[in-house]
Amino acid sequence: MLKPLFKKTPFIFICTMMLVISAKAQEKNSSVAIEAKIEKIMATLTLEEKVAMCHAQSKFSSPGLEKLGIPELWMSDGPHGVRGEINWDDWGYAKWTNDSITAFPALTCLASTFNPKLAKDYGISIGEEARYRKKDVLLGPGVNMYRTPLNGRNFEYMGEDPFLASKMVVPYIQGVQQNGVAACVKHYALNNQELWRGHINVEVSDRALHEIYLPAFKAAVEEGKVWSLMGAYNQFRGQHTTHNQILMNSILKKDWAFDGVVISDWGSAHDTKQAALNGLDIEMGTGTDGLTTSTKNAYDSYYLANPFLKMLKSGEIKEEVLNDKVRRILLLMFRTNMNPNRPLGRINNQEHLDVARKIAGEGIVLLKNEASFFPINPNKKMTIAVIGENATKSMTIGGGSSELKALHEISPLEGLKERYQNATLIHAMGYASGPSAYDRVIPSKLDANQLKKEAIEAASKADLVLFFGGLNKNHLQDCEGVDRKEYQLPFGQDELLTELLKVNSNIGVVLVSGNAVEMPWITNVKAVMQTWYLGSEAGNAIADVISGDVNPSGKLPFxxxxxxxxxxxxxxxxxxxxxxxxxxxxxxxxxxxxxxxxxxxxxxxxxxxxxxxxTTFELSKLDSDKKVYSKDEAITISGTVSNKGNLDGAEVVQVYIGKLNSKVSRAEKELKSFQKVPVKKGENGTFKISIDTNSLSFYDETISNWNLEKGDYMIYIGNSSSNISKKIKISIQ
Incomplete structure (x- = not known):
């Protein structure tokens, strides 16, 4: 049987297949060997030693096994960089001098790139920094859905669409974990607001749960093979999500066969028996008053500590429940701190800064550009008024647990000064937010009227105005712990813009935020650019796009x-x-x-x-490979992207599909695939997209499973959900 195979099959293909088979065999052998080692370790452990592994020993670590030389697990907040070193027993910073890192753009920016390759680069880079800092678990990425623009933590997530989040989270996880550092996807699940997050009970249909709020987590587990997962604070159907029977046992560990470790969010565990029986493996952060100031909050009094041990000894909880947790924890250790082959890591190198800048540049979204306000020629002599606190305010600090201690952060004003050396730049704050505080608003001591007066004077002298507005990472803005209170811009920015427009109509607005904002001035300004929180290279990336050195290609993820x-x-x-x-x-x-x-x-x-x-793109020759499909068949969409302008650029082809005359209520259309296509000026690019017909299924609550309807569907191909170039009707039989 081998002779014909060799005659018809290229030798290189056979070699490749043999390598793949060999790699899979090695992986299986390695897995079997690790399982054997775990069982050997389990046989040596006392009940007390096993329980100790299930809860924290400090703010960000859980115990190892000293007698066996097994190191403790060290965790760090993410997902945009490795957080500065925290004290053992409280939230104060340890004041190390060697824990500064590269700050990467927020995940809203990453999602805006619509570029999974950049998600992989992001994961590799942040994973290298976590490894260098000797962290075993990076607490990120976040994939909760964007449900309301008031959610204070939206900037940490990947937008409103489960397909987009799924496609971007998988390579991020793979990139992190190739460094021997576990990604910890969060916050599972339905943590879609910060207000009352510690107790609010979410009631949602099974269909919305499975179609909207779980797909990105499912992709993280089944495709990304994520090694850990963080429970959320809120409740779902009367049970806290961190130890929720439906979410943890039925869906995560049974249906999705998750073999990793479930880690509580800090303080999200509430009951010993539920935590033990409903899937929690490591409990972190219970009690946040310093942890050693009272017996009640000491580590041995955690729900999965002495109370758990007591229930095990009494027989109220079976030891096999504990053993499952410890096996998972040991497997996580073999994947991370007991993996002899993991690399050493790197930090603050030029490659990481380049990745951060590339993601930032591709994530910036140009929303309005009347009379080609952007790009602004950096060689032209002119006066530019740069107005707004957000032109100089640090955006790596604040925001809650994702705040960062960046080695450096280039502000937008610094980036513009470096790029526009032939121009005269005048900066006026215009508005001020006051100092940041985690749990309260501290009013600014600056005179708001004087700031406004100085900004108006600067605008009146300028050829053009760049207004840097939006939100920041202070309390009640884009910040963990509480939601925004209003949709409009804070600190009097809307009123300031109205006054500025009276003295200079040549205004471009540069929004720095992780959320949508109201824009009552939209028809009066020349341009609007959404720039997110861009990390260490923020100012350089913004200058790249404003100057035209980088052609914007970002798309809104919400x-x-x-x-x-x-x-x-x-x-x-x-x-x-x-x-x-x-x-x-x-x-x-x-x-x-x-x-x-x-x-x-x-x-x-x-x-x-x-x-x-x-530049200007045109989509043409759009078609599907056929018009009638059967179940399990792939739908192939192809077409041409033409660059009709004078600049190289990239367009994101987006394919949406909707069911016609569905027997259940459905959205008009849903994103089912996308592809970023770079095209040089004056040239054409092509794309081919494959979509599995089964991905068109809806979650059928009558059978508690996915159901693919027969009948007619409409394919919508365009470059946004609102700009469709062609519709194609197909049928599934």
């Missing part, structure tokens, strides 16, 4: 509603968001983000997937 009531969650009133302090109901069900805007015909201010370029 919709910008014109007003808050146009958002699905808010349209149903307070019981839908934020709830009644006890329970909230996701009344919009599956119609989140663009699904709501499209289906209800409510035009957003800016649509999901929207983003302009300095």
């Amino acid at each position: 919709s910008f509603p014109k007003k808050l009531s146009d958002n699905a969650a808010h349209s149903f009133g307070e019981l839908s968001y934020p709830g009644d302090k006890v329970t909230q109901y996701y009344k919009e069900d599956i119609l989140v983000g663009y699904r709501w805007h499209d289906t209800k015909k409510i035009k957003p201010l800016f649509a999901f997937g929207e983003g302009m370029s300095y």
Whole structure:
């Protein structure tokens, strides 16, 4: 049988296949060997030693096994960089001099690139920095869905679409873990607001749960093979999500066959028996008053500590429950701190800064560009008024647990000064937010009227104005622990813009935020650019795009509603968001983000997937390989992307599909694939996209499983959810 195979098959292909088979065999042998080692270790452990492994010993570590030379597990906050070193017993910084890192762009920016390759580069780079800092678990990435623009933690997540988040999270995880550092995908699940996050009970349909809120977690587990997962603070159907029977046991560990470790969010465990029986493996952060100031909050009094040990000894909880946790923890250790082959890591090197800058540049989204306001020629002699606190404010500090101690951070003003050396730049703050505090707002001591007066004077003298506005990472802004209170811009920015427009109509707005904001001034300004929180290279990346050195190609990962009531969650009133302090109901069900805007015909201010370029693209020759498909068959979409302008650029082809005459309520269309296509000026590029027909299934609550409807579907091909170039009708038989 081998002779014909060799005659017809290229030798290199056979060699490749043999290598793949060999690698899989080695992987299987390695897995078997590790399992044997784990069982050998298990046989030596006392009940007390096993329980000790299931809870923290400090703010960011859990115990190893000293008698066997097994090191403790060290964790660090992420997901945009490795957090500065925290004290053993409290939230104070240890004041090390060697824990500064590269700050990478926030995950909203990464999602905006629509570029999975950059997600892999991001993961590799941050994984190298975590490894260098001797961290075993990086607490990130986050993939909770963007449900409301008021959520203070949206900047840490990947937008409103589960398909986009799924495609971006998998390579991030793979990149981190190739360094022998565990990614810890979070916050599982339904942690879609910060207000009352510690107790709010979420009521949502099974269908919305599986179609909207779980897919990115599922992809992280089944495709990304993530080694750890963090439970969330909130409740789901009356049980806290960190030890929730449905989420942890039925879905995560049974249906998805997750073999990793479930780690509590800090202080998200609430009950010993539920924590033991409903899937929690390591409990962290219970009690946040310093942890050693009282017996109640000492580590041995955690739910999975002495109370757990007592229940095990009494027989109320079986030892096999504990053993499953310890086996998982030991497997995590063999993957990380007991892996002899993991690399040493690197930190603050030029390659990491280049990756951060590349992601930032590709993630910036151009939303409006009247009369080609952008790009601004850096060689032209002119006067530019740079107005706004966000032009100089550090955005790596603050925001909660994702705050960073960056080795350096280039501000937007610094980046512009470096690039526009032929121009005269005048900076005026215009507004001020006051110093940052985790749990309160501290008013600015600066005179707001004087700041406004100085900004108006600067604008009146300038050829053009760059207004750096948006949000920041202070309390009640883009910050963990509590949500925004309003949709409009804070600190009087809307009023300031109105005054500036009276003295200079040549204004471009550069928004720095992780959330959508209201824009009552949108028709009066020349341009709007959404720049997110961009990390160490923020100013350089912004200058790259403003100057035209980088052609913007970012696309919005979430919709910008014109007003808050146009958002699905808010349209149903307070019981839908934020709830009644006890329970909230996701009344919009599956119609989140663009699904709501499209289906209800409510035009957003800016649509999901929207983003302009300095060149002009045209999609043509768009078609599917056929018009009738069967189950398990791939739908192939192909076409041409033509660059009609004078600059090289990249367009994101987006493919949405909707069921016609569905037997159940469905969104008009849903993103099912995308591809970023670089095309040089004056040239054509092609794309080919494959979509599994099974991905068109809906979650059928009558059978508690996925169901692919027969019948007609419409394919929508375009460059945003609101800009469709062609519709193609197909049928699935």
